[in-house]
Amino acid sequence: MVTTNALSEAFQATSIQLAGHGKRNIGVLKDVVESLDSETLSDIYGNGEIIEQFQVKMAAYLGKESAVFFPSGTMAQQIALRLWADKKKQKKVAYHPLCHLEIHEADGLKELHHLDVHLLGEENRVVTIHDLESMPTDVAVVLLELPQREIGGQLPEWEELVRMSSYCRTNGIYLHLDGARLYEILPYYGKTAAEVCELFDSAYISMYKGIGGIAGAILAGSDNFIQEAKVWKQRYGGNLISLYPYIVTANAYFDERHDKMPEYYENAKKLAQLFNTCAHIQTVPETPVSNMFHVHIDASKEELERIFTTVMKTTDIGITSYVKEMSDETLGFELSLGDQLGQIPETELENVFSLLRNAMNNL
Amino acid sequence: MVTTNALSEAFQATSIQLAGHGKRNIGVLKDVVESLDSETLSDIYGNGEIIEQFQVKMAAYLGKESAVFFPSGTMAQQIALRLWADKKKQKKVAYHPLCHLEIHEADGLKELHHLDVHLLGEENRVVTIHDLESMPTDVAVVLLELPQREIGGQLPEWEELVRMSSYCRTNGIYLHLDGARLYEILPYYGKTAAEVCELFDSAYISMYKGIGGIAGAILAGSDNFIQEAKVWKQRYGGNLISLYPYIVTANAYFDERHDKMPEYYENAKKLAQLFNTCAHIQTVPETPVSNMFHVHIDASKEELERIFTTVMKTTDIGITSYVKEMSDETLGFELSLGDQLGQIPETELENVFSLLRNAMNNL
CATH class of the missing domain: 3.40.640.10 (Type I PLP-dependent aspartate aminotransferase-like (Major domain))
Incomplete structure (x- = not known):
C-alpha cells in the first residue's frame, strides 16, 4: 500500500510524527540491549x-x-x-x-x-x-x-x-x-x-x-x-x-509504556477532533475509543498527496506516509498514537492544522 | 536431554569449553548491535x-x-x-x-x-x-x-x-x-x-x-x-x-566465521583423535568430515557423569553438559567445534586428556 513517492519521502524526512513512538530503527533494539x-x-x-x-x-x-x-x-x-x-x-x-x-x-x-x-x-x-x-x-x-x-x-x-x-x-x-x-x-x-x-x-x-x-x-x-x-x-x-x-x-x-495508554487515548481524541475541524475530512470513529482512528477524506489521491507533502515539508511534522482506499472506499490513512504527539509543542500542532484546514477549505 | 545435575553444573561453571564459540548469552547480540x-x-x-x-x-x-x-x-x-x-x-x-x-x-x-x-x-x-x-x-x-x-x-x-x-x-x-x-x-x-x-x-x-x-x-x-x-x-x-x-x-x-571452517574441521579431527586414545571411547565418525562428531562411550551413566564432572572441575575446561543415549544405544554426546578449541593452550588440552585417559583406563 505504501508507495515510494513524494508523500512517503516527505514523511520519512520529518523530525517527528503525529502518531507512533518514533521510527522503527535499530535504535529500538540498541536502547534496550545496551x-x-x-x-x-x-x-x-x-x-x-x-x-x-x-x-x-x-x-x-x-x-x-x-x-x-x-x-x-x-x-x-x-x-x-x-x-x-x-x-x-x-x-x-x-x-x-x-x-x-x-x-x-x-x-x-x-x-x-x-x-x-x-x-x-x-x-x-x-x-x-x-x-x-x-x-x-x-x-x-x-x-x-x-x-x-x-x-x-x-x-x-x-x-x-x-x-x-x-x-x-x-x-x-x-x-x-x-x-x-x-x-x-x-x-x-x-x-x-x-x-x-x-x-x-x-x-x-x-x-x-x-x-x-x-x-x-x-x-x-x-x-x-x-x-x-x-x-x-x-x-x-x-x-x-x-x-x-x-x-x-x-x-x-x-x-x-503499558501505563501510558490513557495518555495515548486522550491524545487520539484530541487529534481526531483537530482532523474533524477540516473540510472534507472525517475520522472513523468520530471520537476514538482507543489510541487509534482512521482519517477518511473526500478528495483525490493527487490532491491529498500534494497537500500532505506541502504541510509536512513546511512544518517538519509527519502526518502520514501514504493515502490508500479505506474499507468504505474513500481515501484515507490510519493513525495509532504513541509517545510522539505529547512531544510536539501545542503551537506547532496548531500550525499543522491551520495549514491543513486552509488547504482543505480551498479544495 | 540435558538434565540439571552435577555434570551440567560443572560444565556451566567452566571458563572455556572444547566445542562451540562460547556461551549462548545476550553478549552474542550485544557485541553486534553495539x-x-x-x-x-x-x-x-x-x-x-x-x-x-x-x-x-x-x-x-x-x-x-x-x-x-x-x-x-x-x-x-x-x-x-x-x-x-x-x-x-x-x-x-x-x-x-x-x-x-x-x-x-x-x-x-x-x-x-x-x-x-x-x-x-x-x-x-x-x-x-x-x-x-x-x-x-x-x-x-x-x-x-x-x-x-x-x-x-x-x-x-x-x-x-x-x-x-x-x-x-x-x-x-x-x-x-x-x-x-x-x-x-x-x-x-x-x-x-x-x-x-x-x-x-x-x-x-x-x-x-x-x-x-x-x-x-x-x-x-x-x-x-x-x-x-x-x-x-x-x-x-x-x-x-x-x-x-x-x-x-x-x-x-x-x-x-564462514572462512574459519577449515580451522574448525582440523580441530575436530585433532580432538576426535585425542578422544580415541581413551579406553572405552570411540568417536563417530572415527575421523570427522566436518566440524562435528559424536563421542560414544562404553560405560555407565553414573561412571561417566562422575568422570567428566571431576575432569571439568580439575581443569576448568568444559567437555560436555550431558551424556545421553546415542543413535546406536551406547551413551555419549555431540561436539561441534568452533572458536573455542583454538583458544585453549596445548598443555591444558593435554592435561584434560591425560586425566580422562587415566580415568577411562581405570574403569
Missing part, C-alpha cells in the same frame, strides 16, 4: 528464565493460568483457533470479515488447517450479539478483535461484549480474543486487561503494536491449552532456539 | 534494505537465483518440501530416518501438510544411491542432510553425492539440501557452497549452527520457488514485521 547484562543466558527452545519469567508475568497481567511467547500473532491465533476447533470436533470458526486471519495471512488458516470460516456481520461495523445469535450451529469458536482495527479501532460497548461472552459460554462456543491492541482499549472500558480477558477462553496480545517492541506475541489461556499450543508452536517452526531479542524488548517497552 | 547505527531502519514484513541485501548476499554465496530469510529452518524446510510436492502433484517425500523433520518437529510436516514420508536407508548410516534407486516411484522430492547430524555428522563421498543428484534429475525427482551445517562440510569436500548447492534444486542453511548467530535460516532456490516460499512464510506467521535482530547477527557472524 542496559542488559551480557552474561544473561539465552532462552533455549522455549526454556530458560528469560522466556519463562516473561510468560509468567504476561499470564498474570492477562489473568490467565499460563502464557506462551510466539514470534508472531499470525502463528499464535491460527493455533488458538485450530486448538478450539479440535477440542470441539467442529471445523467451523467465526470472525469479522476484516479479521487479520481473513485478509492479512495469505489464507494460512485455510491452507494449513482446512478450517471453514463463517464471517460475522458486515465489514463496516463491529460484531454484535445478533451476529452471534444468527451464526450456524456448528461454529466451534468465535474470534473477536478488540478494537476492530480495519474500521478505525471501533469497539462494542462493554455490556454488549459481556452479552456476547455469556452467549458463547451458554452455547458451548469457545471465545478467543484478538487483543493485538488490548492495552489500548483499557482506558475506554475502564477495565484491567484481566477483566477483559476473563470474558474469553484465550487471548492474544501483540508485543509491538501498542507498546512499541520489535515483534512477537503472547498467547494466554489455561495450562492445558498453552501446553497444546506449544506443540503447535514447534510444528510451525516457531519454537526458535532463541527468541530473547524480542522478549527483552517486549519486556522493556511493556514496562515503559 | 557497532550498528541506531538510525538504520528495520525491515518491514520482508521488505527493506536490511533484509533484501542479506538475501542477495546469501543467494550469491549459495549460487542460487534467490534467497529468503526465515525465522527457523523448521519452517523453511517444511515449506520447501510442500512446494516441491505441490509442483510434482505427488504427496510423497523421502528423507533419512533421523531427519530433523522426522524427529524434532512434532510431526509438523504431516500435521500441517499431510505429506507421506518414505524413509531412506537405515538410521546408522548415510543415504546411498541404492536407497534412491529402491524408492517408491511416486516420491516427489528427496531431502539430503549434509552432514547427517544425528550420526555424528557423516557424509557421502562427493562422487556418490553427484550420482544421487544425477539420479534425481534423470528421474524428475526434486532434490532439497538440508544444509543446516553446509559451511562445515566445505573443507572436506574441497568445494564452494555454490558447487554443493548446484547439485540441489533448493537449499536451506542455518544462521546459528556453524557461524554462531542467534537464530534464523536461509532458503535458496529459483526466483519462482522463493516467491512461492514467501507466500507460505506469510501463511506460517514467519513474515515478521521485523526480523532484523536475527539478520544483523547472522550477517556479522557469517562475515566473521
Whole structure:
C-alpha cells in the first residue's frame, strides 16, 4: 500500500510524527540491549528464565493460568483457533470479515488447517450479539478483535461484549480474543486487561503494536491449552532456539509504556477532533475509543498527496506516509498514537492544522 | 536431554569449553548491535534494505537465483518440501530416518501438510544411491542432510553425492539440501557452497549452527520457488514485521566465521583423535568430515557423569553438559567445534586428556 513517492519521502524526512513512538530503527533494539547484562543466558527452545519469567508475568497481567511467547500473532491465533476447533470436533470458526486471519495471512488458516470460516456481520461495523445469535450451529469458536482495527479501532460497548461472552459460554462456543491492541482499549472500558480477558477462553496480545517492541506475541489461556499450543508452536517452526531479542524488548517497552495508554487515548481524541475541524475530512470513529482512528477524506489521491507533502515539508511534522482506499472506499490513512504527539509543542500542532484546514477549505 | 545435575553444573561453571564459540548469552547480540547505527531502519514484513541485501548476499554465496530469510529452518524446510510436492502433484517425500523433520518437529510436516514420508536407508548410516534407486516411484522430492547430524555428522563421498543428484534429475525427482551445517562440510569436500548447492534444486542453511548467530535460516532456490516460499512464510506467521535482530547477527557472524571452517574441521579431527586414545571411547565418525562428531562411550551413566564432572572441575575446561543415549544405544554426546578449541593452550588440552585417559583406563 505504501508507495515510494513524494508523500512517503516527505514523511520519512520529518523530525517527528503525529502518531507512533518514533521510527522503527535499530535504535529500538540498541536502547534496550545496551542496559542488559551480557552474561544473561539465552532462552533455549522455549526454556530458560528469560522466556519463562516473561510468560509468567504476561499470564498474570492477562489473568490467565499460563502464557506462551510466539514470534508472531499470525502463528499464535491460527493455533488458538485450530486448538478450539479440535477440542470441539467442529471445523467451523467465526470472525469479522476484516479479521487479520481473513485478509492479512495469505489464507494460512485455510491452507494449513482446512478450517471453514463463517464471517460475522458486515465489514463496516463491529460484531454484535445478533451476529452471534444468527451464526450456524456448528461454529466451534468465535474470534473477536478488540478494537476492530480495519474500521478505525471501533469497539462494542462493554455490556454488549459481556452479552456476547455469556452467549458463547451458554452455547458451548469457545471465545478467543484478538487483543493485538488490548492495552489500548483499557482506558475506554475502564477495565484491567484481566477483566477483559476473563470474558474469553484465550487471548492474544501483540508485543509491538501498542507498546512499541520489535515483534512477537503472547498467547494466554489455561495450562492445558498453552501446553497444546506449544506443540503447535514447534510444528510451525516457531519454537526458535532463541527468541530473547524480542522478549527483552517486549519486556522493556511493556514496562515503559503499558501505563501510558490513557495518555495515548486522550491524545487520539484530541487529534481526531483537530482532523474533524477540516473540510472534507472525517475520522472513523468520530471520537476514538482507543489510541487509534482512521482519517477518511473526500478528495483525490493527487490532491491529498500534494497537500500532505506541502504541510509536512513546511512544518517538519509527519502526518502520514501514504493515502490508500479505506474499507468504505474513500481515501484515507490510519493513525495509532504513541509517545510522539505529547512531544510536539501545542503551537506547532496548531500550525499543522491551520495549514491543513486552509488547504482543505480551498479544495 | 540435558538434565540439571552435577555434570551440567560443572560444565556451566567452566571458563572455556572444547566445542562451540562460547556461551549462548545476550553478549552474542550485544557485541553486534553495539557497532550498528541506531538510525538504520528495520525491515518491514520482508521488505527493506536490511533484509533484501542479506538475501542477495546469501543467494550469491549459495549460487542460487534467490534467497529468503526465515525465522527457523523448521519452517523453511517444511515449506520447501510442500512446494516441491505441490509442483510434482505427488504427496510423497523421502528423507533419512533421523531427519530433523522426522524427529524434532512434532510431526509438523504431516500435521500441517499431510505429506507421506518414505524413509531412506537405515538410521546408522548415510543415504546411498541404492536407497534412491529402491524408492517408491511416486516420491516427489528427496531431502539430503549434509552432514547427517544425528550420526555424528557423516557424509557421502562427493562422487556418490553427484550420482544421487544425477539420479534425481534423470528421474524428475526434486532434490532439497538440508544444509543446516553446509559451511562445515566445505573443507572436506574441497568445494564452494555454490558447487554443493548446484547439485540441489533448493537449499536451506542455518544462521546459528556453524557461524554462531542467534537464530534464523536461509532458503535458496529459483526466483519462482522463493516467491512461492514467501507466500507460505506469510501463511506460517514467519513474515515478521521485523526480523532484523536475527539478520544483523547472522550477517556479522557469517562475515566473521564462514572462512574459519577449515580451522574448525582440523580441530575436530585433532580432538576426535585425542578422544580415541581413551579406553572405552570411540568417536563417530572415527575421523570427522566436518566440524562435528559424536563421542560414544562404553560405560555407565553414573561412571561417566562422575568422570567428566571431576575432569571439568580439575581443569576448568568444559567437555560436555550431558551424556545421553546415542543413535546406536551406547551413551555419549555431540561436539561441534568452533572458536573455542583454538583458544585453549596445548598443555591444558593435554592435561584434560591425560586425566580422562587415566580415568577411562581405570574403569
